[in-house]
Amino acid sequence: MTSGQRNVRKRNPKRVATVEEHLTSVKGSLKELSRKPNKTPADILELDKLRAHVKHLSKKRAEKSEPHGRQGERH
């Protein structure tokens, strides 16, 4: 008897779509600001923030939900 793939970790397609949308917009801002010729200190700080945000969102996009079999499990 199998567990019916209950423990396979899955991705929530809606969440992935939202994260991807956000990631595209942040990447766009990053690209736009990177090509600015004269960058002010605030521009450089914003670039660092955007890079960190892209890294965070990329990680989040790849994240899978918790194992199905564990959902609703009481501790």
Next chain:
Amino acid sequence: MHSRFATNGLSSYATARTIKPWQGGRIIPGRGTSDLHVGQSVNDIESVLGGPDEKRPLADQFFYVYRKQGIDVDFGASRQRVERLFFYDENVEGHSRRPTISIDGIGFRTPKTKVINVLGKPQCEGGPVRVANRKKTWIYYDSGLQFDFDSQDRVIIISVCDPKLNRSANES
């Protein structure tokens, strides 16, 4: 016998004398103003503007920040010579007062349309991007002149640099 050292003469040239607030001037593209321009040394800048409110090393740039005068000076990676000058409108990116500068009748709060009418079509433009809680766009001329605009398309930052500095960026 104890000897006493006189330390009052040890302070640097710039901080040892009282410096009048900078009077401003007319911007020459690719250079700056008559007394504040690209290529000057740290001492030259300090003799005009005094000591900075803050020194900020960021990425491969090194800034002298003058919040009360509305000016930032970028000495670049070498930290020796001025590479870029930034002039800010009041209350923009932490600067409390705007310097008195202009270029062909263009100053702070001038609409983008007027800037383009006077100086022509820019070689590079970008934005909008949100920086320091403000959505801004910018235009850049190959002469080394750049204008940043707020969400109402009015000049908030004017920057000047050596045109050679951004040549590679424009080619890409």
